Amino acid sequence: MRSSDQNEGKLWKNFREGNDRAFFDLYDQYVDVLFSFGIQFCTDKEIVKDCIQDLFIDLYRYRKSLSDTDSIKFYLFRSLRRKLHKEISKNQFVSLDEEVEVRLDLQVSDSEKKIIGYESEKENLHILEQALKQLTKQQQRALAMKFEQNLSYSEIASLLNISVESARTNIYRALKSLRKKMSKKNMATTALLIVYYKSMSFGNSILI
Known part of the structure; x- marks a missing residue:
């Protein structure tokens, strides 16, 4: 396991166990990337900010009952996406393309x-x-x-x-x-x- 994965796992564990310092570290580390992610789905910056605030409030309130995760960022992205989905109409939300069976790995030389x-x-x-x-x-x-x-x-x-x-x-x-x-x-x-x-x-x- 990489040291970064270990540090992330420790941060999440400490947060769930009630460590307030871990909560603030979690906020500082992910608030900006959450915003960058959120505006991909909603162009209203205030709505995105409000949803991020609500997300962290919920995290703090229910932290002792949260499940474990292999990726904090993905966990937060998925949670924020659900909150945004509730705040904006279906017409504004992401439209889905039909599935096309093409497999291609992305490589950067x-x-x-x-x-x-x-x-x-x-x-x-x-x-x-x-x-x-x-x-x-x-x-x-x-x-x-x-x-x-x-x-x-x-x-x-x-x-x-x-x-x-x-x-x-x-x-x-x-x-x-x-x-x-x-x-x-x-x-x-x-x-x-x-x-x-x-x-x-x-x-x-x-x-x-």
């Missing part, structure tokens, strides 16, 4: 990462951002979960209420669309996505 030049990075990221806006909402959410939150396909599928195959398909089709739109720019799409979502995660820091 070292050579791709080296293609991005420092001077042109800002311009490239802007072009990428515009291309991302042309994807479906579900494709945007799936990419954010994969590249920003580093979730597995099974976790993405669970959070989007789709099959694992559909999660892979959404990411595959999104990457294919992005590469087609950006091919003339000779950009390394997957590497740019990593840089883009990394910059987004730093830029979305909030105070709730």
Whole structure:
């Protein structure tokens, strides 16, 4: 077991046992990533913030009865998603695509990462951002979960209420669309996505 997994397990255990310091550490560690995740489903920032607040209130209130988890982040994402689902109408919530049986693993090569030049990075990221806006909402959410939150396909599928195959398909089709739109720019799409979502995660820091 990795040390990070051990530390996460210890944090969750201490929190459930009533350690207030662990609760505040949990809040500080995950509040920003929860916000980044939440706005993928709801563009109203105040609703997202309110749901995050309610989530942590519930966690504190019922912490001694909470189940164990292998991933705190996934546990919190799933809980927040349920709260958001109750706050917004079905028409505003994620629409589901039909299942397509396509299996494709996502890989990022070292050579791709080296293609991005420092001077042109800002311009490239802007072009990428515009291309991302042309994807479906579900494709945007799936990419954010994969590249920003580093979730597995099974976790993405669970959070989007789709099959694992559909999660892979959404990411595959999104990457294919992005590469087609950006091919003339000779950009390394997957590497740019990593840089883009990394910059987004730093830029979305909030105070709730």
